[in-house]
Amino acid sequence: MLILAPMQGLTELMFRKVYHKCFPGALDYSISPFLSLTHGNLSDAWKKIDDVLPLSNQDSLPVIPQILGKEPLEFTDLANRLYDVGYTEVNWNIGCPMRRVTAKHRGCGILPYPDEIRYILEQVMPHLHPRLSIKMRLGLNSPQEIFSIIPILNDFPLANVTIHPRTGRQQYDGQVDLNTFEQVLPLLHHPIIYNGDICTISDYRRLQHRFPQINHFMIGRGILYDPLLPLRIKGSECSTPDNHLRQTIHFIQSLLDAIGEGNIRDESKMRKTKEYWCLLRRSLPITQQQATTVLHAQYYSSTLSQINNLLQNLAS
Numbered sequence: 001m002l003i004l005a006p007m008q009g010l011t012e013l014m015f016r017k018v019y020h021k022c023f024p025g026a027l028d029y030s031i032s033p034f035l036s037l038t039h040g041n042l043s044d045a046w047k048k049i050d051d052v053l054p055l056s057n058q059d060s061l062p063v064i065p066q067i068l069g070k071e072p073l074e075f076t077d078l079a080n081r082l083y084d085v086g087y088t089e090v091n092w093n094i095g096c097p098m099r100r101v102t103a104k105h106r107g108c109g110i111l112p113y114p115d116e117i118r119y120i121l122e123q124v125m126p127h128l129h130p131r132l133s134i135k136m137r138l139g140l141n142s143p144q145e146i147f148s149i150i151p152i153l154n155d156f157p158l159a160n161v162t163i164h165p166r167t168g169r170q171q172y173d174g175q176v177d178l179n180t181f182e183q184v185l186p187l188l189h190h191p192i193i194y195n196g197d198i199c200t201i202s203d204y205r206r207l208q209h210r211f212p213q214i215n216h217f218m219i220g221r222g223i224l225y226d227p228l229l230p231l232r233i234k235g236s237e238c239s240t241p242d243n244h245l246r247q248t249i250h251f252i253q254s255l256l257d258a259i260g261e262g263n264i265r266d267e268s269k270m271r272k273t274k275e276y277w278c279l280l281r282r283s284l285p286i287t288q289q290q291a292t293t294v295l296h297a298q299y300y301s302s303t304l305s306q307i308n309n310l311l312q313n314l315a316s
């Protein structure tokens, strides 16, 4: 199973729809970027609810909604509303490393406080209608923090646990800690999903070889570095390099079209286009200079025409 990782600002509905249309079956499902219970209420989460409503998600990658928060009542309320509209699983984010989040013991800021995790699960689980899965890191400050959390997670009937084997302090830097991940595997009694730094087919094969007991992998940035990666992993990509390039270009163009059709100002379209370009440019055989020129464009129209010129040259 290959799962699209949640990435706020990148893997929202528009991306998931375009990806699913261009590469049907490449990914099995996705976790949505988090719906936040920021102020202990549902108002922030509600602003983004369209992203996960089943009606909007027709013709898209199947999605499991993710919730960020630590207020048991509001968490249960939102999760049960999601159940009522058709979701049989929700995911709890205890992995987000952003400081403004962790400072309030939210995201991976809760990992040094196992008692708080137990309290929330005790309060939430008896009233929860959907199944609960968890996405987490090894710890906030130390990878050893997870070892105090495992017995707590084992006390509850979770659907699965996704582990990104870094600490919150690492953010996305440094190495993933595969040695600690390996120690966790026999201790945690739930299905485990591996997540982190799968950017090439050899990354995937190395992990598969080292952890044969894992058969669910979640990929985030790697899909933007190489949109064909899931197909390569599944061995179902079209065989020639020409075909790879053609499919990659088609995907990028479809994504740009979708951004262009969005009901947002040109300034926002340009920002979004550049955000994706920063990652997707790696999938194209272009020079650093060609890629960077696009980022210097001042207007949405010039950003778009520069990218289109590059893509047309590659395609011809």
Ligand SMILES: Cc1cc2nc3c(=O)[nH]c(=O)nc-3n(C[C@H](O)[C@H](O)[C@H](O)COP(=O)(O)O)c2cc1C
Binding pocket: 005, 006, 007, 008, 009, 010, 032, 033, 034, 066, 093, 095, 096, 135, 164, 172, 195, 196, 197, 198, 218, 219, 220, 221, 222
């Ligand atoms: C821009 C960005 C936004 C992210 N947003 C979320 C999020 O909303 N929820 C979450 O659980 N993880 C989030 N993550 C973490 C990813 O899901 C994933 O754990 C991380 O990128 C490591 O996986 P990768 O190496 O395959 O990218 C985000 C990561 C990035 C780079």
